[in-house]
Amino acid sequence: MLRQIEGSRAIAETVALCRPEVVCAYPISPQTHIIEAVGEMVKAGTLAPCEFINVESEFAAMSVAIGASATGARAYTATSSQGLLFMMEAVYNAAGLGLPIVMTLANRAIGAPINIWNDHSDAMAVRDSGWIQLFAESNQEAADLHVQAFRLAEELSIPVMVCVDGFILTHAVEGVDLLEQSFVDAFLPPYEPRQVLDTNAPVSIGAMVGPEAFEEVRYLAHLRQLDALERIPEIAQEFFEASGRDSGGLVRPYRTDDAEVIVVAMGSVLGTLKDTVDLRRDLGERVGVLGVTSFRPFPSEAIRDALKHARQVVVIEKAFSIGAGGVLSSDIAIAMHREETLLRTVVAGLGGRAITRRSLEKVLDDASDNELAPLTFLDLDHDAVDRERARMQATRRSGPSAENLLRDRGTVSQKADA
């Protein structure tokens, strides 16, 4: 049923259709509307049987999910940013134990400086944790991905993180076609755990493993992620056949077939990118877009295939590894291993900075002129940075740089250094 609905609400209602048995959550912007809505459904009894646990921290949220999942319950939680980092130890643990928890990550920047707006730093921080990470392009896809996520997680005994751009998607109201309960019930069979805390068949879960088998356990986890490379497109195809909607999958090529320049990105920026590419195509430029839906497992082969004829690949990333450069770019470079293709990284949208079509057009202009630097920061105010560097040179106790930069930009009313 097509409804004009907030992204968070669409996700919450879809999660409810998946019949989670334990939902635990700790509030953090911009994830709050999701758990508020699920909590309301549990409280009202429309989502039953389900236990909604208001925990005291994100660390507890993931821990409750671990206990619930190991007891054979379908477990769900949601978080963002600092919350993800606070539960980091349990995030790794859930994957290590092979517990198919599904978590929505409302992507948000990581402090300091504290910032509640969208980027992908949080998701990148857990890329090696063993979780499957799927990025939604739209609220429709965000909702649909949750049904696929539970199916995938439980088939393979791997936790799945559905990454949804904070505010840009979570708080955007747009038309979303919500699934029917009968559809989800048919698509998502009841959870059959591989391991469960059962008094009739006691097992020890989570015991110590020494050097004699640890590497094998880790490699097995890798193989299961490689299995997911097979299952993700199959499940998306099955979903498409049943619903008529193209949601999920590994990658999403858009007008790439004859493209000389291909822009690679993840999440909601893909919409703006496609609009921009359409404009350029109208001008006769051979440009295309490759959306990466599955970041973990990383679909190296699909990416290599999609990029094989490109002269230049521009990766637009909402995160970067400080002191190194692009994170997604590194994976793309390894996947392509083509020296004749120019690979460029554009870091954009950090801390919620809008990625406008005008800025993206500039990126494409520079790319077609071969003038794009290997590592570019979109719309960066270099002068402001230079001035702060100068202040730091001039004075030892130059104070917090974050505040200085805001004063410099005139965002703070008092201009102390004027």
Add this chain to the structure above:
Amino acid sequence: MTSQDVHFYQVGSFAVGNRLLEQEERTVQAQVDRTNSIDSGHRACQGCGEALGARYALDAAMRATNGQIVAVNATGCLEVFSTPYPETSWRIPWLHSLFGNAPAVATGVAAALRAKGIEDVRVVAQAGDGGTVDIGFGCLSGMFERNDDVLFICYDNEGYMNTGVQRSAATPPAARTATTKAVGAEPGNTFGQGKDLPRIAMAHNIPYVATATVADLHDLERKVERAMEFHGARYLHVLVPCPLGWGSASNETIHIARLAKESGLFPVFEAEDGVVRSVSPIRRRVPVEEYLKLQRRFAHLFGPHPRLDVIARIQSMADANIERYGLVSPESLEESS
């Protein structure tokens, strides 16, 4: 076949042996049909108080629930000595996740059971004092506050023994640990620090809080069984001497635990809904020296230059406990005179 009744009396205590009791009054461990929640073959040190306490506690919980127990374990000695794969001493469903999250994991287990409509299976979470009073404290307080249906058992050996005897917030003042060495003007752990977790638990108004020691295993079993009569969050704090960390003889574990209680340093009581309902009175009061001198972690208080001032401060802690909980009743004073 002829048989002869042999009466065993424990020396130095007023406790009577199991064999003087009627069959149904004997300990769970004395029953031929008792479970083996933690089976033999584990790697605990000789004289380990925690292994003993956990065995009695879990088998008692098993009896109280007709064998329907799921256990969650924090990282620590108990987790390490009982498991490394492929061996396991656990004959009950057992889950170890992390050091600091056992209470929350147990909450998740209980929530899953509730969601599935499974009412007869009960959840026990276990941790050492580090996993309880320090790194697990946030999750524990949250579990208490929500009154989740979990019995949490802290096996308190007063330090991080698994990592090599470092100080925790349960380490007593003056005790030598690897991070509170017996050096300087005030050797050992600092006075005026540490957490009294049973009282903190009581402040959460949870239905049942109790303390016990491995010196009175019958009492420990009874408290576990009592705890299983309640639903909601329950807390059991068990003093378990650690020969390795305390520097005590492995055959002195029970004796030292008894002296902790008889000196007043470790008050044994039970509380319901935040109110103390009963205490185990001191039967034969002993000065704290008797307890301290058996442990090398307090060796710097004795010797040629004894720290009588420090011993006096520890004695005053014991006296304060005796006062607070009324551990010495007029009746027991008569007995011991």
